[in-house]
Amino acid sequence: MDVLKKFVLVITILLIAPCATAQEIAQEIPRNVSPAEEETASPLDFSIIINSRVRPLTTIMENTVPYFLLSSVFKSLSPNVITVNMTDSTHAELFISEEESFNFDLKSGVIKEKEGDKTLSSDVIWKENKPYIRFDFFTRALPVILNKEVSFDATTNTFFLGKHAEIRLNYKVKATPQYAVLSLLFPAKARYRMEENKETRIVRIIINSQFRKPDANFLTLSNDYFSILDYKLEPSRTTIIMKITDKVKTVSKAFDRNFNRLRIYFYSPEFYNPLTDTLNQALPIYKPTSGTVHKVIIDPGHGGDDEGAIGPKGIMEKDITLAIAYKLATTLKERGYEVVMTRYSDVFVPLSDRTGIANTNNGDIFISIHANASTRKASGAETYYLSLKGTQTVSDTVAFENRQLNKEKKANASKKNDLLFILWDMAQTEYLKDSSLLAEQIQNAMNTLTGIRNRGVKQANLVVLRGLNMPGVLVEVAFISDPSEEARLVQDGFQQRTATAIADSIDRYKQLQEERMKPALNTPTTAGTSQ
Ligand SMILES: [Zn+2]
The missing domain is CATH 3.40.630.40 (Zn-dependent exopeptidases)
Structure with a gap:
């Protein structure tokens, strides 16, 4: 099944049919994304994106349905989205705003509005005295609590506040006389690969997730080292195509896991770095001690x-x-x-x-x-x-x-x-x-x-x-x-x-x-x- 259809179906089941059984939910939740050749940017655990940062959710599988450690859920949401106050070990207060708050019974899984009539429930299980909440807390309960859409990307097991299609890629460029760095900040966990054609000098970054173009200026981005040629959004993937200039001797990449940041380095021949620049074959030049320090x-x-x-x-x-x-x-x-x-x-x-x-x-x-x-x-x-x-x-x-x-x-x-x-x-x-x-x-x-x-x-x-x-x-x-x-x-x-x-x-x-x-x-x- 097309991943996009699958994604829509998961959300549909969870939103339209709140009474879906655990078995039905389980059938549509991907546990293994097919192994591909590209590098795995990060392990495909569940996570939620809050303010462009990936917050991990401690996940266990119970009868093939994901459950999240409640403390990791609270940690991801508090204090930016919800302020959580534990009244005792089995009761929590969730503050949305000064006027709106909910009581959460961690034994029954019932979430009840304090001054209103909203009542929601999700399944809570206890393991070693710790509560875990079922997957659909995010897709059924949270949208009602926050009065906001919550999306789920099945290719990366990531939840988002708001519409998924609005999630943009961020970027930064730094250029010095010796090298340039293009940092791509993925708004979600993603897998990627880089292809370089040494003859045509075309570099393609293929990200296995759909992220909207950072901004209109991104396509006109051009400097001494590279220029962006195209940004393609296809079903379930994003491709960035760029051309590197003759000034570039080596292209290399580094992935920063915690921030989901892919950095692409463009080195000029003047930049000699023995550890990353192995293609350059730069040999060390022993410069005799000048005998002084400037x-x-x-x-x-x-x-x-x-x-x-x-x-x-x-x-x-x-x-x-x-x-x-x-x-x-x-x-x-x-x-x-x-x-x-x-x-x-x-x-x-x-x-x-x-x-x-x-x-x-x-x-x-x-x-x-x-x-x-x-x-x-x-x-x-x-x-x-x-x-x-x-x-x-x-x-x-x-x-x-x-x-x-x-x-x-x-x-x-x-x-x-x-x-x-x-x-x-x-x-x-x-x-x-x-x-x-x-x-x-x-x-x-x-x-x-x-x-x-x-x-x-x-x-x-x-x-x-x-x-x-x-x-x-x-x-x-x-x-x-x-x-x-x-x-x-x-x-x-x-x-x-x-x-x-x-x-x-x-x-x-x-x-x-x-x-x-x-x-x-x-x-x-x-x-x-x-x-
Ligand atoms: Zn140190």
Whole structure:
């Protein structure tokens, strides 16, 4: 059966025949979308879209009918759509507006309007003392409660408030001299695939869901890297056709699961990124240490839906790293350094892009800022530089900071060029001595200025440091998992002292490097005098 017909039929059954039996409902609910060749963007669990965000519904199957954990239903709707107040473990009040509210009996499944005569019901079952509500709560009860249409897309198992056909795709474009990114924000869970014809330079994005065109301007979208040729809405799928320009050397994609965002990268030959740009075959160029520091690349760890570690009070690592990074940037600029940050706001930047940004901007040193976490009791600061030794036992910290890559690998399963990786790793080994010198300065200065326990300099195979064409370190400024250090991490004063300590150590490193280079520079002169 055509999926669209199927979808209409499901809704018809649920709306026209509220007395439909569980068996009848079950027959029309798709549990398995036929396996296709395209990538699965996300597992096809049930979800509801509220304000363009996918809210998951914890689903169980009971006699082949989906039931949703009521707390996940309430969590998805509250507080944007309905405010839920649990009066006791089996009764809830649902507030729609100041005038309109309902009483919900979680034992009988009866939902009754407080000051009106609307009475609705859905089946509630209890498992391990937790209530689950039947599928048709969304399609029969909720439209009456909200006085609003609720749609269901059977291809993606997603509920929508409002008419499905009104759901638009959103997009963002970013273009820099080295690369451009087109972000497509799917309004619902969707499966997609990308096809690239290298001869005609046509790229097609095929999304297995119907989404309306973002806006009229989308079709006229054109820049140095690509132009949109067509946006086709066909039954159960959407196709975006674009042409890439001669400036583009590589096209790659990454999928951000939590936000259902597909990002398509268009790289120019000037953008060399060892981890994503394997087609470019860019070889590392070892640039000898200039013996001084002009430009510092600051990498605030994590960002966007990658929150990093979360402290006992709920403080997120991504916010702390960005705050310290800004303070460090300001301090360094005041001291005459040039600064580039790998992110300037709360956005997700893949680890490999951070390396790419650093290399493209030709930095002299790279400082990645993080906050540590441990399940055991731990406190203090530690600074890492790269080790290429593969170790059997990987510490919690290293596993955690590298974790993001696994996500990216799944999203972008392109074949990696092993030789290229080895060459890039070798490039970083050239800087290991410098990196270790920088790490030592940071540990010493941090201990003096912040009073945080010195856990020392460590070496580890940290992904963000691999492929870096300059000395680089990763600083774990304190343990966000430790209640007292979490409390300090949010303090402006502590953040500034940490930034000052890192800036001081960069000054010291610069001074040591300049001293080290001096005799070499003076050699010809000395030789000349002795003659
Ligand atoms: Zn981190």
